[in-house]
Amino acid sequence: MKTVTFRQLRVFTEVARHLSFVRAAEALHLTPPAVTMQVKELESAIELPLFDREGRKVSLTTAGEYFLVYAKRLLSTLKEADDAMARFRKVESGVLSVGMVGTAKYFVPQLLARFRIEHPGIELKLQVGANREQLVALLQQGEVDLAIMGRPPREMATRAEPFAAHPHVFIAPPGHPVLAQGRTTLSELASYPLIAREPASGTRALMDRFFQEHRVELRIAMEMPSNETIKQAVMAGMGLSFLSLHTIGLELRCGLLELVHVENAPIVRTWNIVHMQSRLLSPAAEALRYFMLEHGEAHLAEHDRPWLGGRIDLNR
Template structure:
């Protein structure tokens, strides 16, 4: 079978589809004798008859039925390869909808600006979701091609690829007593009031898990639904908080917030780029996915480095 050709497979599959050499010849723009010759050469290469011919009536043999399964697989794989190559030839055009959780809005636009420098023909649309659940709905409905998020959705059959670390830290207003210590044990966090994200958010779930592991019962002063409101509350002196480091760059640089050096922190999660497995990515989406996986880690490491270095 080493000498089989794709032409023979195509001819065989077409004859099997119509169960007619004449009809297959018409579809392939060949003469009936040419079709007959291709099938005969294929049968000789395999060593088995593929068709029973009784006058004008044609049917598959048992061997032909089995071989048709494999021939179709080969032709389908070749078609997928042709589509993939065609998509890659048109990488620099098209539209792309990117969904992200609110925490990612602090860095994704700058990352996408770099992507646009390399692919100026791709039109980008951002959808910032107020909650993880909303982003999952957008992904499921096909309203976004790719999603940038922390916890991948277990409720969907999707491909989630981690591309960078996502540190979470404890913060306090400048001058807070907790900042007098160079190192704060997790158990000491139970002394101070905290303002925290609402239950159901990824940040809150991560904080609760960290505190539970260290047997800390937090003094919750208030729950809030957004990172921006939390930061304002901490700056106003309402309490400590637990936030993604990627939301804090401006406030840390301005000295409006300070990191609390808590043992076993920062707590590291990962950022993931996610897409549904049931949907073939567009050329633009494939280009962005590759860019994020290649560039995202270095981009965010540079962003995090000044704050994660020991004091």
């Protein structure tokens, strides 16, 4: 183990992430033979095989699964040390890993593009969690420096700072009978089939809580793990749905979807920028944190204004 290098650990974790030597080589900007050599040297150093190889199929051995936990921990510790030293140097450069829930992908890239103009020395690496649970895992494992999400995790010590309002609305296809009613009650809405996100989703948790608070029983016709798939299903007339307003701006502008005006809606939560309290932020991460807190609210308020009639109070 004394001859193990951090370079070998990085190569190993990348192969484990993709379960492919070729894709890992592409991600690391190396040749496949170079990746294979690094893994072989690592396996030789620990005297155990880390991968099972059957043709092009690659999988972790039991030893490889255990070693991956420690490899990630070591790389995370090295990243923390590098960030701590960067704070002393006050250098705004290097790689910054940003995680976000899928719903945030509709506005975060525009904000990050503006951030890059102001901070050209920072290389941004984006990771999108399929749902809230996946993003929390990335944050806990040190895979991301900052996370952009709605409901911050309570199961671990984090610092969560709200930077913008996050409205959630009910939607229907044009011409749906519920639209003719004008403003409708939640009980009336519940008589129609609803297309919902999967239970691990923050959007689903918010919808479930909204119905429970008003003592109305949900009628879920189907569950889908993707905002895009849900939008297509609603446009096809398969049911109503409940989504973040930030996911449907294009469809509203094009008249493909319409807002359902429901009593006590929209439900307004907040977008938060989150990081682990146990980890020091690098100057690059601090720069992005300040940028989101300064510019995020105005950017999203501009997005929401045509549909909700103006600025939303974050303290609502």
